[in-house]
Amino acid sequence: MTTTQQGLTRAELARRVADDLVDGWCVNVGIGAPLLLPEQTTPGREIVYHSEHGLLGVGPAPQGTPDPDVTDAGKNPVTLLEGAASFDSSLSFAIARGGRLDLCVLGALQVGENGDLANWLVPGGSPGVGGAMDLVAGARRVWVMMTHLDKHGEPKLRKRCSFPLTGPGVVDRVYTDLAVFEFVDGVLTLRECAPGITPDHVAAATEATHTVDLRGGQTA
DSSP states (O other), X not given: OOOOOOSOOHHHHHHHHHXXXXXXXXXXXXXXXXXXXXXXXXXXXXXXXXXXXXXEEEOOOOSSSOOTTOBOXXXXXXXXXXXXXXXXXXXXXXXXXXXXXXXXXXXOSEEETTSOEEOSOOTTSOOXXXXXXXXXXXXXXXXXXXXSBOTTSOBSEESSOOSOOSBTTOOOEEEESSEEEEEETXXXXXXXEOTTOOHHHHHHTOOSOOEEOTTOOOOO
């Protein structure tokens, strides 16, 4: 029996997010699916990827034998592009907190219809505190890249986050395997559906109240 794919794969989702990056941006990528972004950058474009453990200029995974000392924040082997720099955590967090990042792309456990982000703790589980709180406070833009539903089939786009917050009202855009949302004047707005997905399909998988405006017009 043939199974019809519903929504984007992780690689396709990374490709979709990468398409919206702007040449010259300095972009932090969070642990999880956002780490796929350096793999999806179109050759000839100049995106400077920042890793919070102390790298600027992160490239894709090596083709040959990896250097064990060169990894992304998820401890995956990566390459360093021409002009890359490495530094200690104090400078890395100064970059994050000092407004030097054009964008951070993070995974999420929940996103509220008011732009709240929760991505570090499932109550009763082990906390995953990293640099996300610094990133969302300091970056000029915050995009979320996540599956539309959690592992229990529950919507991650919620009326209000029930998990502890990483930051209140910080999210600018949300990219999922089903759709692209943008906060327009504080209102969660459906901008795009994945191939084969309808706005009704998205609405059925979304708890958050949202408007639908598929006319495009996404701007960086």
